[in-house]
Amino acid sequence: MRCTATNTITITTIIITTMLDDFLVRAGLAGIGTALAAAPLGCFVVWRRMAYFGDATAHAALLGVALSLALQGPVMLGVLAAALVMAITVQAMTGVGLAQDTSLGVLAHSALAAGLVGVSFISGVRVDLMAYLFGDILAVTVTDLALIWGGAAIVVGLMIWRWQRLLTATLNPDLAQASGISARVEGLVLTIALALTVAVAIKAVGALLIGALLVIPPAAARPLARTPEAMALLTALIGCAATLLGLAGSLQFDTPTGPSIVCAAAAAFAVSAVGARIWSKR
Template identity: 60%
Template sequence: MITDAFVLRALGAGLLAALATGPLGCFVVWRRMAYFGDATAHAAILGVALALGFNISIFAGTLVTAFAMALLVSALAGRGWAMDTTLGVLAHSALALGLVAASFLQGVRVDLEAFLFGDILTVQASDLIAMALGTAAVTGLMLWRWEALLTATISEDLARSLGLKPEREGLILTLALALVVAVALKVVGALLIGALLVIPPATARVMARTPERMALGAVAVAGLSVVLGLMASLWFDTPAGPSIVAAAAGLFVLSLSLGRVVRT
């Protein structure tokens, strides 16, 4: 069963998502952007509805909508809006609008549960190609701007003194986040993408000594979560996306216990 083609495709999709979410998730944790990630992910449902309505690629629709939401949130943050309230309003509004828009689609069968919670076991070869391209783009952005993003995250004043533009780095991070949402939507769904962005980096942070090790550790934890979650899904007939997140949560609890042992 493990070697069935659909399982191998699901595993490949999950590992691609892990590679994309790991390093970016570290910046989400460092910058305390968990709600930002949720708002961007929830906007993906509206992107799915628009893509189906206009008969375009769902990947393209979710990417554009997620990027637009991320830009909107960044613009409002720059104007001094209370971000916890703003993100709550935008996240839930985008999700509700997406669900309402999907209900108006005529002659289109929409499995909203798959987009909300993921449907990794139905990943096709074409999905893998799109995910591979998206993951490559995110990884390239992270490698290219790693030092600049890290410096801007530590101190915007320090970044400016070194000739960097924190606003530009924030825009790059926003683009990467939108790409990750488009990449991971098929794997864990819009409602669980935030968990995949936050839990593996939080787990890796317990043991990591440097930012780079934390990023690599986040990828490893996310990848292991995918493997364990898929195995649990196949053995216990549970939903794959939530099973992956549950596995990640289990690894996080385990890391806390190991962290206490190491410190003592």
């Protein structure tokens, strides 16, 4: 009996290892992990009107890339650090009461430009800038996959754990305060989750399109949902579908994968928006 059990495990391991040898399977799993992390967070980005905030944090990822190339450390760690610093800076600035969209615009574009300049300084290594700007999901390694799914698990766990509190703080800060919930603490939770998501997503869609992955799937899910929970689940579903569709499309038509995924999500949004309009007119 023990022998059979060991054999089963060995066979399963072989099957999984063989599957992971296929770059397409790795790409699909990486995309799904990214979409799952982005789904609940993207909902909050949309509900709290934080789209610019997401962009600024995502653009800072390129600074992280430059940093980790210079220090020859793991890219995702550098991205995580840069995104975290940017997100906390932005949150602190809004606390001081600076005009939000202007200061976010300044930070987002400055971070992007500084990142591009920084990467150009790294001599010796040949850097494929496009991979960091638009993602390189077909080159995902098994280690990347482990990091992506690990990060996604932390983000989703954080969202599930704080869900009710985050919703209350999103609805109204004073209402939250009266229930003993600190809007600042919940804002910080979202900030950390956002930085983690950026680090998770850089491989799949790149610094420039992370914002799209955060905003488009929840926008597509909104007309179809009656509760916040349903909207988060639908967002995850739409995100995963767009990932697989984009991946298939990019293979079929030989197009860049990251942008193809975003295009698939945009198509889902168009269908849902038009569908909701027609449905409400009946």
